[in-house]
Amino acid sequence: MWDDDLTMFANLVGQPTWLTNPTAPNQIAATTYYGDTPPAWYTSQDIADVNAMPLYVPRYAMRCAKYIKHVIERSPGCTGAVVLGGSFGGEISRYMIEHDLCGLASQGKIARWMTAVGVVTGNWAASNVPSWLAGLFGADSPDIQQMTYDWVDANISARTTMNSALYGPMVVGHWISTYDPDGYITSLCNQPNDGTNLCEDCYFWGYTTAAALHQATDGTLQMPTKSFGDYKHTGIIDNPGAWAGMASFVKNNKRVTMVVSRLQCNTTGDSWIQGKGEMIINAQITSPRANALWGITAPMQSLIRANGMAPGIYYFSKGQTQYPNCVIFDQIVPVGETSLNLTMWVDECDWMPSYYDLYENPFGDNKNLGTVGASISATGNSAVNLSCGNWNATITTTVKNVY
Numbered sequence: 001m002w003d004d005d006l007t008m009f010a011n012l013v014g015q016p017t018w019l020t021n022p023t024a025p026n027q028i029a030a031t032t033y034y035g036d037t038p039p040a041w042y043t044s045q046d047i048a049d050v051n052a053m054p055l056y057v058p059r060y061a062m063r064c065a066k067y068i069k070h071v072i073e074r075s076p077g078c079t080g081a082v083v084l085g086g087s088f089g090g091e092i093s094r095y096m097i098e099h100d101l102c103g104l105a106s107q108g109k110i111a112r113w114m115t116a117v118g119v120v121t122g123n124w125a126a127s128n129v130p131s132w133l134a135g136l137f138g139a140d141s142p143d144i145q146q147m148t149y150d151w152v153d154a155n156i157s158a159r160t161t162m163n164s165a166l167y168g169p170m171v172v173g174h175w176i177s178t179y180d181p182d183g184y185i186t187s188l189c190n191q192p193n194d195g196t197n198l199c200e201d202c203y204f205w206g207y208t209t210a211a212a213l214h215q216a217t218d219g220t221l222q223m224p225t226k227s228f229g230d231y232k233h234t235g236i237i238d239n240p241g242a243w244a245g246m247a248s249f250v251k252n253n254k255r256v257t258m259v260v261s262r263l264q265c266n267t268t269g270d271s272w273i274q275g276k277g278e279m280i281i282n283a284q285i286t287s288p289r290a291n292a293l294w295g296i297t298a299p300m301q302s303l304i305r306a307n308g309m310a311p312g313i314y315y316f317s318k319g320q321t322q323y324p325n326c327v328i329f330d331q332i333v334p335v336g337e338t339s340l341n342l343t344m345w346v347d348e349c350d351w352m353p354s355y356y357d358l359y360e361n362p363f364g365d366n367k368n369l370g371t372v373g374a375s376i377s378a379t380g381n382s383a384v385n386l387s388c389g390n391w392n393a394t395i396t397t398t399v400k401n402v403y
Contacts, residue, residue, distance in 0.1 A: 005237060006030055012247040012294055018071065025077035031067045033060075041070055057146045057155070058099075060092045065101035072109060082112040082250050087233070090118020090202070091147060095156050098164045105166035112171040114249050116242065117194060117202060117233050120174065121159045123147040124198040125185060160200075162207040162224070171402050172224035173249050173332065174203040175242050177231045178307040192308030192355050196233035199309060218400065225255065225331050228309050230302040241298035244290040248300075248334045253403045256340065256378050258285070258329035262394040265316040269348030269369050269390065270361075278358055279369075279391075280305045280312030280347045283328040285376075289337040300340075301329050305347050305366075308355030312347075328395075332402065337378045345371040346391050 010017045010028040018029035038047055046066055053059040072078050081104075085093035097105045097113065104110050126147040145151065152159045162172070177194035180186045185193045192199040203226050231239045260281055268277030285301040303310045311326035333340065349356065350364025370388035376397055384395045 009243065009247065012243060013250050023075050025075045025079075027071070027075060029067075029071045031064055034063070042066070056142050057092055057095055057151075061096040061099065062101050064089075064092060065096050065104055068104060068109070069102045080109045080111045082114070083110055084114050084116060084246065085118050086116045086236075087196070088119055088143065088147070090115035090120045091122070091152070091156075093118075094120060097166055097170075098156055100166055105170075108169050110170055112173070112249065113167075114173040114175065114246060115202065116175045116246065117177050117197060117236050118174065119147050119197060119201060120203055121201050121205070122149040122152040123196075123201055124149075124189060124191070124193070125196070129188070160205040162204040162211045165210050167211050171249075171332075172204075173227070174224055175227045175229065175236070175245060176202040177233055177236050177239075177242075178228050178302070178304070178309045179230050179232045179235070180307075181232045186354070190355060190357070194231070194233040199228070220400075222255070222400075222402070225249070226327075227300065227331050228302055229299070230304055230307060239298065240294075240296040241286075241290075241300045241302075244287060244294060244296045244298070244334065245300045245331055247294075248287075248290075248337075249332045252332050252335045252337075253401045254333055254337065254378065255400050255402050256329065256331065256333050256337075256376075257327065257398045257400075258283075258340075258342065258376060259396045259398075260311070260324055260326050260328055260344075260393055261383070261396040262321060262323050263314065263316075263346070263391065264319070264321040264393070265346070265369075265391045266319060267369070267390050268316060268318050269367060270350065270364070275317065277316045277318075277348045278312075278350065278360060279314045279316050280310050280349060280353070280356065281314075281324070281326060281328070281344065282310045282347060283342065283344045285329045285343075286341045287334055287337060288339060288341060289334040293334060293336075300331060300333075303328055305349070305353060305356070310347070313349070313356055313358060333378055339375045340378050342374045342376050342395065343371060344374075344386060344393070344395075345369070 015026045016024045018027045053062045100106050126144045127149040180193050180195045227245050229239050229242050236242050270277045283303045284299040290296040346369045349366040350361040353366050369390040372386040382397045386393045
């Protein structure tokens with residue numbers, strides 16, 4: 001959508017790029033891969049440090065750390081950096097943080113870390129597809145080999161768990177794509193993915209107390225934010241909702257979390273003899289402030305059954321109430337946001353909805369039981385009731401400052 005992504009992002013956050021003002025304390029900078037030729041500003045010690053690192057991920061991570069340190073030092077008034085790691089850059093920046101390269105993490109020089117479709121916990125295809133098959137797709141390389149689950153476990157840390165105390169001072173977030181246009185990975189594993197990564201490869205599943213995750217102002221520890229977009233892996237470049245989310249992550253401190261705390265189904269939506277409805281909750285959230293600031297109307301969150309990220313399955317009898325407490329939004333919102341627009345619908349499914357392993361009735365169908373829209377306050381905690389003929393629900397929202 002934009003010819004120059006760096007300039008586009010700089011315009012969103014209202015800051016200069018390193019190309020227009022390389023000494024600005026608030027510049028948007030980007031690393032460049034230099035191959036065998038180090039940049040002119042490298043000292044002999046820099047060269048030695050890079051060459052001392054093992055090849056591929058460790059060496060890439062050292063180059064990134066050197067560059068971040070250099071940008072901070074050349075920019076009077078700059079005290080630290082917000083690091084965005086895209087795709088393979090998610091794993092590289094994770095390695096850089098957990099190995100404390102150039103002392104950036106331990107010295108508090110990384111204020112925030114966000115991954116975009118990042119290889120955070122490794123890559124399923126690299127870990128499970130035979131190398132001969134990966135070679136047929138031109139995907140067998142040393143880089144790919146270092147994306148395996150075993151490599152991450154052996155060379156970074158426990159793969160799925162955020163367990164380094166170096167994350168403590170940072171605000172951490174993940175942006176995840178959910179659309180598999182070709183269906184190759186889906187056909188092999190039947191798990192939600194973006195055509196390159198499994199969705200679960202792109203975020204931490206949990207944390208240990210040693211991680212001392214960044215505290216909210218009320219003293220509670222917080223897991224990283226998670227945002228889902230209905231685009232393929234490479235399509236995140238053309239997803240304005242993702243860019244709005246990343247710009248908000250850089251600029252603001254307000255984190256909004258929406259939870260479906262109660263759901264009652266007035267019908268099962270099911271004609272099968274069992275009489276139980278198999279309910280899947282779908283939700284999309286847009287930001288009025290993103291529209292006002294940047295003209296962005298695309299969702300900042302998309303949890304859709306067709307792409308496997310909608311919460312479910314919940315089994316309901318007619319009139320039954322349950323308390324799923326499923327999260328449908330958990331992000332830092334744009335500066336000045338006062339409300340968010342929620343669209344929520346419930347699907348009743350009978351036979352083979354992708355990713356959900358449901359095989360109740362081969363003669364049944366998968367249908368929408370009703371869609372409801374609501375404006376959700378982003379200024380304080382709230383509980384909002386939604387209702388249509390077939391279901392009603394309560395959305396509980398909490399608003400916290402991350403600093």
